[in-house]
Amino acid sequence: MTSTAILAQHVRRTSLAKRHPAILMGSLGVLAIVLSFYSLSVGATDVSMGDVFNAVIGNTSDQAAQIVVQFQLPRVLLAWLVGIALAVSGGVMQGVIRNPLAAPDVVGVTKGAGFAGMLLLLAIPGIPVFAVVPAAFVGGLVAAALVYLLAYRRGATPVRIALVGIAVSAAFEAGIRFLLVRNPLDVSAALIWLTGSLFGRSMSSVLQILPWVLVLVPLIVIWARKLDVLGLGDDLAAGLGEPVEKTRRVLLLFAVALASAAVAVSGTIGFVGLIAPHMARRVFGGRHLASIPSAALFGVLLMLFADMIGRGLAPPLEIPAGLVTAVVGGPYFLYLLVKTGK
Amino acid sequence: MRLQAQGVQLAYDQKVIAQDLTLTIPDGKVSVLIGPNGSGKSTALRALARLLPPAKGSVILDGKSIQDTPTKEVARLLAILPQVLVTPESISVEDLVWFGRHPHRTSLKVPSQADKETVEWAMEVTSTAELRHQHVDQLSGGQRQRVWIALCLAQGTDLILLDEPTTYLDVAYQLEVLDLLHQLNQEQGKTVAMVLHDFNMAAEYADHVFVMKSGSLVTQGTPEDVFTCDTIRDVFGVESKVVPHPVSGKPMCIPLRAGLRAQLLGCA
Numbered sequence: 001m002t003s004t005a006i007l008a009q010h011v012r013r014t015s016l017a018k019r020h021p022a023i024l025m026g027s028l029g030v031l032a033i034v035l036s037f038y039s040l041s042v043g044a045t046d047v048s049m050g051d052v053f054n055a056v057i058g059n060t061s062d063q064a065a066q067i068v069v070q071f072q073l074p075r076v077l078l079a080w081l082v083g084i085a086l087a088v089s090g091g092v093m094q095g096v097i098r099n100p101l102a103a104p105d106v107v108g109v110t111k112g113a114g115f116a117g118m119l120l121l122l123a124i125p126g127i128p129v130f131a132v133v134p135a136a137f138v139g140g141l142v143a144a145a146l147v148y149l150l151a152y153r154r155g156a157t158p159v160r161i162a163l164v165g166i167a168v169s170a171a172f173e174a175g176i177r178f179l180l181v182r183n184p185l186d187v188s189a190a191l192i193w194l195t196g197s198l199f200g201r202s203m204s205s206v207l208q209i210l211p212w213v214l215v216l217v218p219l220i221v222i223w224a225r226k227l228d229v230l231g232l233g234d235d236l237a238a239g240l241g242e243p244v245e246k247t248r249r250v251l252l253l254f255a256v257a258l259a260s261a262a263v264a265v266s267g268t269i270g271f272v273g274l275i276a277p278h279m280a281r282r283v284f285g286g287r288h289l290a291s292i293p294s295a296a297l298f299g300v301l302l303m304l305f306a307d308m309i310g311r312g313l314a315p316p317l318e319i320p321a322g323l324v325t326a327v328v329g330g331p332y333f334l335y336l337l338v339k340t341g342k
Numbered sequence: 343m344r345l346q347a348q349g350v351q352l353a354y355d356q357k358v359i360a361q362d363l364t365l366t367i368p369d370g371k372v373s374v375l376i377g378p379n380g381s382g383k384s385t386a387l388r389a390l391a392r393l394l395p396p397a398k399g400s401v402i403l404d405g406k407s408i409q410d411t412p413t414k415e416v417a418r419l420l421a422i423l424p425q426v427l428v429t430p431e432s433i434s435v436e437d438l439v440w441f442g443r444h445p446h447r448t449s450l451k452v453p454s455q456a457d458k459e460t461v462e463w464a465m466e467v468t469s470t471a472e473l474r475h476q477h478v479d480q481l482s483g484g485q486r487q488r489v490w491i492a493l494c495l496a497q498g499t500d501l502i503l504l505d506e507p508t509t510y511l512d513v514a515y516q517l518e519v520l521d522l523l524h525q526l527n528q529e530q531g532k533t534v535a536m537v538l539h540d541f542n543m544a545a546e547y548a549d550h551v552f553v554m555k556s557g558s559l560v561t562q563g564t565p566e567d568v569f570t571c572d573t574i575r576d577v578f579g580v581e582s583k584v585v586p587h588p589v590s591g592k593p594m595c596i597p598l599r600a601g602l603r604a605q606l607l608g609c610a
Contacts, residue, residue, distance in 0.1 A: 222449045228430070229444055235393050235424035241417030241445030286431045
């Protein structure tokens with residue numbers, strides 16, 4: 001093939017998704033919905049997808065299906081909300097810091113939020129669960145501030161931020177382990193905080209994270225053009241009338257809040273916030289109006305897959321979703337690290 | 343005059359770059375800031391564009407301190423093209439030029455007819471309209487710089503500041519860019535102020551030249567006034583012969599190598 005033919009093919013391939021982002025995004029959404037119903041129907045008891053659908057819309061008297069839905073529905077809803085929160089958080093961070101390695105787990109926010117959430121639950125045993133998200137948010141902010149202070153010496157390269165972030169994460173993870181040793185929880189609770197899982201979550205978890213996603217994600221999408229403008233570099237962005245520092249701070253605050261809300265309900269699930277925005281940019285290009293919503297959809301798909309694989313690999317044993325995302329995400333992160341470091 | 347610096351001190355962190363700098367950008371003219379590396383010319387331009395707040399003194403735009411004017415309002419009055427430009431991945435020419443409308447748009451509003459017309463006009467005058475669907479990263483250096491200038495034009499301002507718009511470009515592309523800026527000044531009445539490092543290009547295209555050295559303004563005026571071999575020696579540390587350009591008649595500085603300096607006595 002001649003180089004022009006290759007180029008032409010490249011242009012066609014990239015512009016297909018860019019010219020019809022709505023169609024492609026719609027198909028991803030449909031895929032996520034179908035997968036959700038499938039996810040509801042697989043598990044300890046076998047129920048058909050049709051029964052599940054009827055049970056969800058309340059149009060059945062089949063008790064088995066009702067029970068399955070009652071137990072699995074919060075879990076599937078959480079896969080959506082956590083996937084969206086982590087992916088949008090990562091997409092914003094990658095855009096704002098202009099760093100392909102940025103993600104809530106890479107910059108330490110995830111483990112910081114996990115540590116703070118766990119600390120609160122152990123310190124004040126009777127505390128209402130709704131307090132966990134704000135506590136996690138504080139922890140996430142502290143971790144982000146630490147990474148910022150340690151990594152910034154006259155600017156920070158992407159790899160430097162990642163390395164400092166990993167160190168800060170490790171420190172907070174040590175904190176989580178310490179809390180676990182001092183206050184033996186049951187194994188599944190420990191797993192949730194260490195690797196992240198959707199196991200045994202109830203509707204109350206869904207309600208904890210829902211308002212954060214409902215408020216922050218639309219705000220971020222409305223601000224998509226500001227994210228694009230920040231991508232032009234600080235000087236040009238300021239020249240175009242964008243108050244760069246202020247916008248950047250507000251957006252990072254949103255990103256930390258989203259990731260912390262996810263951690264508060266599902267523990268420290270890694271790599272979704274890193275990978276989903278990358279997939280979105282690959283397919284839909286770098287404009288945030290397309291890449292943020294599509295990252296959210298990829299985040300949902302990743303969470304649904306991770307949760308289903310975790311449940312289906314060795315039933316009745318549960319492999320936490322966070323472990324699945326780590327197995328897939330770890331190598332991908334290494335690949336990015338090598339590529340970016342060059 | 344719309345844009346001026348009044349006794350500004352410019353510093354990065356604690357390091358003072360320019361001391362007590364006062365200059366006025368002449369309206370409707372092409373001005374060039376020139377000087378050796380580290381003379382503070384880019385720093386001065388950044389201060390004029392509100393990118394660097396002065397430690398002392400103030401930059402005045404339309405009679406108001408630029409620091410007290412919201413950044414969005416400034417962006418509707420003057421456009422700045424920085425030296426280092428980040429091209430977003432696989433973005434089309436038209437999409438990039440649209441960024442110039444950012445200061446005129448709010449987050450939820452759809453683009454207006456005026457927005458569309460201004461973007462079209464900006465691409466027409468920069469001859470980038472026929473490239474509109476091409477990816478910016480596939481263009482030649484000169485074409486790409488024309489697209490960035492189109493973005494500035496789409497801001498719809500009469501004042502355009504540019505930081506070394508010809509650096510890293512082959513000479514043909516340098517001429518392409520400077521010809522375009524000259525044309526924008528002549529035909530559209532734009533005030534152009536830019537940093538250049540080549541004195542012959544500056545002499546050829548500038549109406550007014552600011553010569554800077556170690557953070558101060560050494561001299562200013564028409565190219566004929568400022569480009570003397572004394573100034574070139576004083577500012578750039580080069581012996582040269584200044585002769586009229588054979589075609590344009592503008593001053594041309596020809597630097598002399600060591601062996602020739604002895605033959606030239608003083609500024610003959």
